[in-house]
Amino acid sequence: MMNLSHWRLLAAVADTRNISRAAELVGISQSGASQALAQMESALGSKLLVRERREVSVTALGEQVLVHARAMLAQFDAIRALADSAQGLHSGRIRLATFPSVLATVLPALISSFRRRHPGIELVALEGTDEEVEEWLAAGTVELGVVLNPEPARQAAIIGRDEWMAVIPASHALGRRNSEQGVRLSELVGEPFVLATGGCSVHAQSLVEEAGLMLSDIRVTVRDLASAAVLVREGLGVSILPESALPENRRGLRVLRLQPRAYRDFGLVCSQVARESAPVQAFLREL
Missing domain, CATH: 3.40.190.10 (Periplasmic binding protein-like II)
Known part of the structure; x- marks a missing residue:
């Protein structure tokens, strides 16, 4: 069944020519966007998009459908504006x-x-x-x-939950473990450590202290979470970072789950x- 979110997604894909970017704009996951687009094409019985290696283009039928979709969205936004005004939400x-x-x-x-x-x-x-x-x-x-x-x-x-992950140089002995095995906080606290705060009081050090442990060798403290991963890659120490802050390029790094697993909301x-x-x-x- 198609709804307004589907049509907003289709318009965003046409504008960005990228499903991942369109998904970000409408606030859903890439997998959710791909599934929604497939449902639309199935419901209409025709292809709306051509998925190529570098970009996504709209078919001839898709262009015609978009004309009506954009008009429908504009009318809905106008209705929403009227409702907002009635509720004191116009400004x-x-x-x-x-x-x-x-x-x-x-x-x-x-x-x-x-x-x-x-x-x-x-x-x-x-x-x-x-x-x-x-x-x-x-x-x-x-x-x-x-x-x-x-x-x-x-x-x-x-609005979200983030898992804490151990970030270790690939050459480190702990880095030879498989990802399912994970690593305990007690195994990390004695290692040379790169402490990243992310501008928060809740970070690796507070996590360790809550477990009744102490970091014994903090080599460097940085606010920027991305900088910590760079320093770990250079071999300055190990670190604990939220999963959302992990770099896409993990060359030279090993990322392991903590055991027991830990989260921040x-x-x-x-x-x-x-x-x-x-x-x-x-x-x-x-x-």
Whole structure:
């Protein structure tokens, strides 16, 4: 069954000529996008796209279908604008604070989708450490903030989960293990260590301390998560990084799961002064 999300996806593929990029724009996974496009073609009984090695092009029928799809989407957006105006959502501003790794990975699709649906509402993303995010929320400087591992009482809207991974030089003895075997924190704490904070107080060191252990040989501390992987590749030490921050090019690296496995959750928390804000509540509903 086709819905508006399918038609938005088709339009995004036509505009970007790339299924992966289109999936990001509409806020779904690449596999979900591929499945949705296949369902559309199956329902229509005709090919809409030609998938080539470097790009995706639209068939002649697809171009004709897109004319109607874009008109339908424009009409729906006009209806949404009328509804927004009736609910006081025709204008307003949301300031959303987060730390760098989430701003780069989790939020772009959410922000893009909300801006498309509610063009009258200005959504501003502010980057800071997790301590700064908490300070801004408490002071009412921002309406929403991304918080790591929020307590249930804060009624956070969970927007993602990240697994902590051990990152080891490929030449290291631990690097010879298979990925299913994993590695224990107790095996890492005595190694030369590259500590990456990502602008957060929740990082490898806090993870180790929660387990009752201590890093005994921190060789270098960096804020940028990507820099830590580079330093590990150069042989300066081992590290523990969130899975979303792992580099695509893992040459010279071995990535192993921690045993037992460990995670960090991202939750959107509303500041006290923004709880009655119509734009904020609209954003939280759309999550």
